[in-house]
Amino acid sequence: MSSTANIIIAPDSFKGTATANQAAEYLAAGVREILPDATITLAPMADGGEGTSAVFGGQLITLPTTNAAGRLTEASYTFDPSSNTAYIDVAAASGLPAVAGLEIATTADTYGTGVLIADAVTRGATRITLGLGGSATTDAGAGILVALGAVPRNKQGYALNKGGADLINLDYIDTAELNIPAAAVEWILLTDVTSPATGPQGAAAVFGPQKGATEKEIELLDAALQHTCEVLDIDSNYPGMGAAGGIAIGISWLSTLMHGSAAHVHILPGAPVIARAIGVEELLTEADLIISGEGRLDSQSFSGKVVGTLHTLATAANVPLVVAAGQVAADIPAGINAVELEKSTDVAAQLRAAGRTIAQNFLARS
Incomplete structure (x- = not known):
């Protein structure tokens, strides 16, 4: 399954450093380095805020x-x-x-x-x-x-x-x-x-x-x-x-x-409106993994934000969710898989590295 995995990449924007579209592309580039044959669907997200x-x-x-x-x-x-x-x-x-x-x-x-x-x-x-x-x-x-x-x-x-x-x-x-x-x-x-x-x-x-x-x-x-x-x-x-x-x-x-x-x-x-508009629920029916991302992952991320919405949808579809974040707070709910970005001023390199890590972990679990 791993080499032909079906992966959705649906990040929020990283405010001031990467739009949701850019973040999705950078994460995808990292994933492809490890899983070159994977089917990757970019589904950049937003929650009503910037982007x-x-x-x-x-x-x-x-x-x-x-x-x-x-x-x-x-x-x-x-x-x-x-x-x-x-x-x-x-x-x-x-x-x-x-x-x-x-x-x-x-x-x-x-x-x-x-x-x-x-x-x-x-x-x-x-x-x-x-x-x-x-x-x-x-x-x-x-x-x-x-x-x-x-x-x-x-x-x-x-x-x-x-x-x-x-x-x-x-x-x-x-x-x-x-x-x-x-x-x-x-x-x-x-x-x-x-x-x-x-x-x-x-x-x-x-x-x-x-x-x-x-x-x-x-x-x-x-x-x-x-x-x-x-x-x-x-x-x-x-x-x-x-x-x-x-x-x-x-x-x-x-x-x-x-x-x-x-x-x-x-x-x-x-x-939820944006997830529905871009067809995330339908994509999840065929997905093996969904990757999201945002600048800071904390308890507020699960109150109507992108990550919380995707977590609800992914859980219902029994699809694992992994979140790439600039910072991962200690108060996130148990069971959330997250990868904290490496310290750098190059957001593209940070997100590519996170994509590689997520893909390597997925490959190991598979």
């Missing part, structure tokens, strides 16, 4: 937009004309790395992501799939609304300042210049967390610190999100409502405005 858009097929669209600080940048998304679906990572335009070190926790906004959405609609998109991970924002999707022509205003009728903090003064949203086709699309919101919008487990409290928010700013942002939910009649406790700084709040309101309910907004855990 989600690239998992799906279609045209790569790149255009000027703004980052979370309002500065000019370029961002890309994937458009599939066969299904009229745009796959957009919030991190592409509104991500944290591009604004790291800037003190913008209360003013960072998602306007740049809204520009990508509006562009996709001009190309014929009727469904927008947003990967919600990795945002620098806590603005309840207000920036997206502004880009689509819906302007949040205070009691005096003035447009709110950009970002999440001024949402504490939200009185209503002006839709006089609303982009109707964009507002009416079907929304698939892929999350890598199940956080509510507000409270101790909410967007500001849990993710505010990594976005540079102080304790006082976290309190202000949490209160602003709660106020926004009350004004827009959104359930702040709904699982996933807090992902990407509460983007689902604004989108749920917008879609409800257009359709009378939020039935056209689907907040879903990213990794």
Whole structure:
């Protein structure tokens, strides 16, 4: 069996060092050195965070937009004309790395992501799939609304300042210049967390610190999100409502405005949706081994993330799973097979070496 093994390689991205596609290719190269006759299927994964858009097929669209600080940048998304679906990572335009070190926790906004959405609609998109991970924002999707022509205003009728903090003064949203086709699309919101919008487990409290928010700013942002939910009649406790700084709040309101309910907004855990979309379950029926990978393997990897999703599917299919990781924490569940990457700055060499090790171990067991 070993020389003609059927192997699936389905890693997540290694943030900042390798995309999921690159990681899959590097791991496969290492495996082939040991098992040259193996049938290897590359199935790069994502969980709603960075790299989600690239998992799906279609045209790569790149255009000027703004980052979370309002500065000019370029961002890309994937458009599939066969299904009229745009796959957009919030991190592409509104991500944290591009604004790291800037003190913008209360003013960072998602306007740049809204520009990508509006562009996709001009190309014929009727469904927008947003990967919600990795945002620098806590603005309840207000920036997206502004880009689509819906302007949040205070009691005096003035447009709110950009970002999440001024949402504490939200009185209503002006839709006089609303982009109707964009507002009416079907929304698939892929999350890598199940956080509510507000409270101790909410967007500001849990993710505010990594976005540079102080304790006082976290309190202000949490209160602003709660106020926004009350004004827009959104359930702040709904699982996933807090992902990407509460983007689902604004989108749920917008879609409800257009359709009378939020039935056209689907907040879903990213990794299972992506695994289903690329056919991992079907591939597992013929597989002898599945290999995944991520930067750090710990207990959180098994809470809706790529590795946890694949572990569930592989266990059900009785297929062994091995994970290549930059770091392997001590708190991972018992029975998880993991290979820690060698210390190096060459990620390609690290992953090829991990692929070789995994293949050698598989050969020995076979």
